Amino acid sequence: MERISIIEKLGLFSEAWSPRVIGECNGQHVKLARLDGEFVWHAHEHEDELFLVVEGEIEIQFRDRVVELREGELCIVPRGVEHRPVARRPASVLLFEPASTVNTGDADDARRIDPQRLGRV
Amino acid sequence: MERISIIEKLGLFSEAWSPRVIGECNGQHVKLARLDGEFVWHAHEHEDELFLVVEGEIEIQFRDRVVELREGELCIVPRGVEHRPVARRPASVLLFEPASTVNTGDADDARRIDPQRLGRV
Numbered sequence: 001m002e003r004i005s006i007i008e009k010l011g012l013f014s015e016a017w018s019p020r021v022i023g024e025c026n027g028q029h030v031k032l033a034r035l036d037g038e039f040v041w042h043a044h045e046h047e048d049e050l051f052l053v054v055e056g057e058i059e060i061q062f063r064d065r066v067v068e069l070r071e072g073e074l075c076i077v078p079r080g081v082e083h084r085p086v087a088r089r090p091a092s093v094l095l096f097e098p099a100s101t102v103n104t105g106d107a108d109d110a111r112r113i114d115p116q117r118l119g120r121v
Numbered sequence: 122m123e124r125i126s127i128i129e130k131l132g133l134f135s136e137a138w139s140p141r142v143i144g145e146c147n148g149q150h151v152k153l154a155r156l157d158g159e160f161v162w163h164a165h166e167h168e169d170e171l172f173l174v175v176e177g178e179i180e181i182q183f184r185d186r187v188v189e190l191r192e193g194e195l196c197i198v199p200r201g202v203e204h205r206p207v208a209r210r211p212a213s214v215l216l217f218e219p220a221s222t223v224n225t226g227d228a229d230d231a232r233r234i235d236p237q238r239l240g241r242v
Contacts, residue, residue, distance in 0.1 A: 001183060001202065006193045023197045025169045026149060026219055030197070048146045054193070062122060072127045072175070076144045076151070081122065096217060098147055 006032065006054050010092055012121040017111045019095060019103060020121040031095040032121070035087035042082065042105030049077045049097045056091030060084070127153065127175050131213055133242040138232045140216060140224060141242040152216040153242070156208035163203065163226030170198045170218045177212030181205070 009022050009032055016036035023030040035058055051060060052074040060067045060075050061084040067075050077083050085093075104112040130143050130153055137157035144151040156179055172181060173195040181188045181196050182205040188196050198204050206214075225233040 001186070001188060001196065001198065003188050003190055004195050004197075006195070023171070023195070025171045025197050025217060028147060028149065028217075030171065030195075030217075050144070050146045050151065065122070067122060067124050069124055074125045074127070074144070074151075075122065076125075076146050077122065096146055096149070096151075 006094065009121045010034070010055070013119070016087075016090065017103070018113065018119070020119045022121060024099065025096075027099055028096055029099045029101070029115075029118075031097070031118070032092060033095055034090060034092050035085055036090045037087060039085045040104055040107045040109040040111065041084045042107035042109070043080055044077075044097075044101055044105045046079055047098045047101045048079050049101065050095065051075050051077070051085065052094040052096075054092050054094050056087065056089060058091045058093065059086040059088075061086055127215065130242045131155070131176070134240070137208075137211065138224070139234065139240070141240045143242060145220065146217075148220055149217055150220045150222070150236075150239075152218070152239070153213060154216055155211060155213050156206055157211045158208060160206045161225055161228045161230040161232065162205045163228035163230070164201055165198075165218075165222055165226045167200055168219045168222045169200050170222065171216065172196050172198070172206065173215040173217075175213050175215050177208065177210055179212045179214065180207040180209075182207055
């Protein structure tokens, strides 16, 4: 029951591809992440994932299409669907997803972070 | 798997206290709502509720405090906690809450909307 400022929270970390938890709601995590460049193709078997752009612009690449998102735009990626987030320039997103979600999904990638080790800001 | 623009969706309705569903994610609804004036004191027995201000500013009143939120700021109201959203001037919020959530919670109020009858935009 406190005010959470997205801009203030973004000021507390600078690493790309390292989501930080800013709140919890019905078993879901509310996270902020900085994106820079191309992430790995992956899917989340059991989790839908919401991306809301808060700074800059990103692409969410699917195998059959690309969704381009600017500030104030969101996309919900259904569970099981392969996708790859790409930021041509540094961008920031708010994520809503179950607390169990692994950032790299089913992919083998060095940027994998155990959800229990996610930082909080 | 489409681009959803908050501003475009807000342009599709004008009524205050009448949330519209813009997406679903892990059994949660993503909604937009316009607020204008004082809502009713209420609690949601089983649902946490996230308010993210996208236009203007609001207060979330609790029995022991007031949380003031401006654009880009959010507050998560835990289940069972009495609260009252107030907008001194018209404002808009993004809500994230289970699809079962009744807008007026446990309160008896004419602005109650059956969650199965919520509009979509």
